[in-house]
Amino acid sequence: MILDSVRRVFECHGFEEMDTPAIEMWEVLAAKGGEEVERQIYKFQDKGGRWLGLRFDLTVPLARVVASNPDLTKPFKRYCIAKVWRYEEPQSGRFREFVQADIDIVGSPKMEADMECVSTAVDALRGIGLSGFEVKINNRKILEGIVEGLGIDSVKAGRVFRALDRLEKVGAEAVAAEMAGAGLSDSEVERILDLTEFKGNEALDYVKRELAGSKAAMEGLQELEKVLDLAPPFGLSGALEVDFSLVRGLDYYTGPVFEIKAKDAQIGSIGGGGRYDRLIERFGGPPTPATGISLGVERLNEVLAAKIGSGAGGPVVFVANVNESVMADAIRISREIASSGIPSEADIMGRRLGRQLEYAEKRGIPYVLIVGPEELKSGKFKLRDMGRKGEVEVLLGDLPSLLLKK
Amino acid sequence: MILDSVRRVFECHGFEEMDTPAIEMWEVLAAKGGEEVERQIYKFQDKGGRWLGLRFDLTVPLARVVASNPDLTKPFKRYCIAKVWRYEEPQSGRFREFVQADIDIVGSPKMEADMECVSTAVDALRGIGLSGFEVKINNRKILEGIVEGLGIDSVKAGRVFRALDRLEKVGAEAVAAEMAGAGLSDSEVERILDLTEFKGNEALDYVKRELAGSKAAMEGLQELEKVLDLAPPFGLSGALEVDFSLVRGLDYYTGPVFEIKAKDAQIGSIGGGGRYDRLIERFGGPPTPATGISLGVERLNEVLAAKIGSGAGGPVVFVANVNESVMADAIRISREIASSGIPSEADIMGRRLGRQLEYAEKRGIPYVLIVGPEELKSGKFKLRDMGRKGEVEVLLGDLPSLLLKK
The missing domain is CATH 3.30.930.10 (Bira Bifunctional Protein; Domain 2)
Structure with a gap:
């Protein structure tokens, strides 16, 4: 569904x-x-x-x-x-x-x-x-700019990115320790973590000020600004948030990276x-x-x-038979109902009526149509509302429109 | 789809x-x-x-x-x-x-x-x-009955079943050779292949006559007859055909087996x-x-x-922009159209109008809506019918009902 x-x-x-x-x-x-x-x-x-x-x-x-x-x-x-x-x-x-x-x-x-x-x-x-979406955005080129500026080689850079990726999970201290483990000096660690302190326009200003010398970072910044400009036509006004700690685990990213959260869902990124x-x-x-x-x-x-x-989904009607002599008729009727687009199911177990009703109740099927020899002769069937426990008499032909109304 | x-x-x-x-x-x-x-x-x-x-x-x-x-x-x-x-x-x-x-x-x-x-x-x-379905049916119990009657052990029986399963593909001669290879005598092979000669009621009569002594075969026959009786309520009158050579490759089957073909499709079983x-x-x-x-x-x-x-599927409308200054507007409009349920796509490449039209044509998108500064001001847009090469002027609000009519 x-x-x-x-x-x-x-x-x-x-x-x-x-x-x-x-x-x-x-x-x-x-x-x-x-x-x-x-x-x-x-x-x-x-x-x-x-x-x-x-x-x-x-x-x-x-x-x-x-x-x-x-x-x-x-x-x-x-x-x-x-x-x-x-x-x-x-x-x-x-x-x-x-x-x-x-x-x-x-x-x-x-x-x-x-x-x-x-x-x-x-x-x-x-x-x-x-509803209530928050889209975190970053650009790998800015991250590259900063490690490049610090003269960090690409192997170390990989470790730095992976450490940074876990910032939200493990906190700044643990990330700093991981970066130190990768051979970064205290001041290098500090400079990288600094970047993650700022959000929104402050963050952009920080990059403009601190990374102006890096071609990669400036390209990343330009892309980031373009992404922000595009929020209104794409129906995302107010939803984008720059976050320089966003890395996304995979190595193959080269530019913008994104992460989507829904505020009304109490879990991490979806x-x-x-x-x-x-x-x-x-x-x-x-x-x-x-x-x-x-x-x-x-x-x-x-x-x-x-x-x-x-819940949700599942059949809307269960077509019950009063005994096995009309089981095949109940099946035929159920298949007719289904072919008119209303999810329907009939008994295929040869159960007694009481057990069929129990089954319909257990599966949460809201309506039961009861098929017996009398009903087949008259063309009028009982439709039981399993929620309200009421019954109405219906002609088969009226069933689809009746159920669609309900 | x-x-x-x-x-x-x-x-x-x-x-x-x-x-x-x-x-x-x-x-x-x-x-x-x-x-x-x-x-x-x-x-x-x-x-x-x-x-x-x-x-x-x-x-x-x-x-x-x-x-x-x-x-x-x-x-x-x-x-x-x-x-x-x-x-x-x-x-x-x-x-x-x-x-x-x-x-x-x-x-x-x-x-x-x-x-x-x-x-x-x-x-x-x-x-x-x-349309035009043919459902071949058989019952493993009948096959079991026949090999049981011949005193064939279960290992040999497995090989016999697998040989039989290939009857349609390789022909009776090859199947007979495979069975002989499994250690069956000529008369045993003949008896098994005999079974596959009959179709429909003749086949049922053959089992009744020849396998009356086998409990398994009689149970299988009963199930087969029940299946045939159920064809009308299940909407399969005239579609079922008994075929004793039908085995279905997998070992775990114990009773009825089925195979569905569509007559208007020139391939084997679907x-x-x-x-x-x-x-x-x-x-x-x-x-x-x-x-x-x-x-x-x-x-x-x-x-x-x-x-x-x-063909089939794919966007119904391509929203083209006359130049990059209105690209974001075209995107916004395309997303509005899509949100009304009409598959729509806008240019995201920054291509010139001519290239955009070429692309729409190549993808088989039937309508192109053209967005320019004039159109945005007046609210009236040109809708080009790519098939008939005609153009009509539309208000955006009329677009969904217009396209749904076409």
Whole structure:
């Protein structure tokens, strides 16, 4: 139900569905997400001796496919709702398996493409009843600018970014300790943590003042400002918040990065993503700008379960038979009701009427239509309202309009 | 699009969606489908040294889950549309990965449950535009009766069934040779192949005459006759055809087996299944009758692609801008159109108008709305019909009703 709605919103904004295989050659997955992610990939050999892995996200396989299809019409706007896997310590029969709902735009270098993804993801979340969105934004180029300015090499930089990524979770002290462990001096650590102190316009001013000498940082700043300018047309006025501690775990991001939270949901991020302009090239494709956002479907389910409780969905009518002699008729009637678009189900167990009613009650089916020889002869059936315990007499032909009204 | 429709039909008949993990412990998958299937499972070890495998179907994992949840309300009607994997010889980057659309009913021993699955699967196929269905039916108990009568042991019987399963593909001669290879005498082979010669009522008469001494065969015959009786209420009059050569590859079937073909599709079976009354018990659950049908989604896509060609889906409107100064306005307008339920997309590349129109044409988007400073001032926009190459002037507010009419 939830995913139907998400899918509809994606398609309404011009995204086309395209899935890719779950299994990839190991070389495709290796070294694309970063060390930590690489350790989490389910890796195995097939009977031909090739090393394979299960995809850990939907972006890397997309990049591979796009690289080998350079003639794809651009921008290529795709969506995919599918499983990904990341390994964690084995525990009682559980495997780390997630469903991600991904949207990506391949072929546009413009911030409009990034905002199209963010805004469509937010629309999808609105569509399932969430509200009060906060979108944290940052730009990897600014982070690169600062480590570059400090003369930190790329290996160390990776560790710094991963430490920073955990700021919200573990606090500044732990992050500082991790950076020190990576070989940074106290003043270097301080300068990086300083950056994360400011929010909003103050943050932008800080970068303008402190990182004016860095080409990368200035480019990142410009992109960040453009993203902020685009908030109104994309329906995100007041929702964007600059946060320089936002890194997003994956190594392949090159520019803007995003993280989406819903204020009325008491959990962390429900989605995020960013631009990955160099990933398609790494698979042998031409240089191709690309950006995307991924929503965590299990997270969505949690949020919604907390919001609306369980229930919803399921049949609207249960067609009960008074005895087995009319069981086939009840089945036929139920299938007619279903074919008029009203979810309906009949007994297929040969249970007595009382047990059938119990079953309907247990499953929370709101209406029971009772079929007996008399009813079949007269064409008039009893429709029981399981909530109010009332009964009305109906003609079969009137049932759809009656139920649709209720 | 296709899957949305399939899902809707499943839900309309009271099936609830439930997926299970793609990765299972090896023991769960081993020895459930038969030797050949077992060889096709993707098998690997995790970092804790446990042997795991990717599911080869959706039925075995369901049975495992049901076995460990004995309190589930019965009948439990579930559906699942998801990937399964079977290994084949490695070839240029391809892995054997399928999407199956499964429906199962757990807890009912009645033929009504089997027919509910067959009929719902056929309704799903009707829903996506197929027609002219042929449902082949058989019952494993009849096959068991015949091999039992010949004194063939269960290992040999397995080979006989697998040989028989390939009758349509390889012909009677090859099947006879395979059976001889399994150690059957000429007269035994002949007796088994005899059974497959008859269709319809002749086939039933043959069983009544030749296998009257077998309890299993008589039970199978009774079930088969019940299935045939149920065709009318389940909307399958004239569609069922008894075929004693139908085995269905998997080892876990215990009673009725089915195979669905669409006459207007020039391919083999697009779905099949059967009853597996002993599978849940094998996972430590209580004895629990269960039956199910599985549709091959790739097969469906092939059939539909052949039927309707490509196209369909995709945006209905492309909102073009005359230059970058109004690009943000075009985006805002496109999102408004999309939020009224009409799939719409705007330029996010900063392309010139001519290039935008080319893109809309290439993607087969039927209407282009053109946004410029003049249009924004007057509120009147040009809507270009890309098929007829005509243009009309529209107010934005009129656009949804105008397009919905077209």
